[in-house]
Amino acid sequence: xxxxxxxxxxxxxxxxxxxxxxxxxxxxxxxxxxxxxxxxxxxxxxxxxxxxxxxxxxxxxxxxxxxxxxxxxxxxxxxxxxxxxxxxxxxxxxxxxxxxxxxxxxxxxxxxxxxxxxxxxxxxxxxxx
Numbered sequence: 165x166x167x168x169x170x171x172x173x174x175x176x177x178x179x180x181x182x183x184x185x186x187x188x189x190x191x192x193x194x195x196x197x198x199x200x201x202x203x204x205x206x207x208x209x210x211x212x213x214x215x216x217x218x219x220x221x222x223x224x225x226x227x228x229x230x231x232x233x234x235x236x237x238x239x240x241x242x243x244x245x246x247x248x249x250x251x252x253x254x255x256x257x258x259x260x261x262x263x264x265x266x267x268x269x270x271x272x273x274x275x276x277x278x279x280x281x282x283x284x285x286x287x288x289x290x291x292x293x
Contacts, residue, residue, distance in 0.1 A: 165189050165282040169261045172287030175251055183246040185261030185284055193217045196267035197237060197244040198280055201257035210275040211259070212246060216267050224274060251291045258286040
């Protein structure tokens, strides 16, 4: 599986930005997709996850982004999105998309870097104050 993330850029605090991640593969709808981020000098942080078709819960979020970010997917386009709003300077990071296939059923793995099998190259998001 190959992933191509895009949509990063520079935005002012309070603004919005949408990231995209296009995936290869003929069974994209069955993939669980995740977003992580890494800020300078910090560990990788779980951002969001969306399950494959029919999964429950459909989406989960990291505590620091809950209520501000929304993960979604378009299976016809093999693409997952991360809509980010009310951005803060502390959201500045490189954002990575990832695939968990076949999706792990242990929920504790969903928020860990090791719980995913393939990674995109990352896209930089910078939020100015």
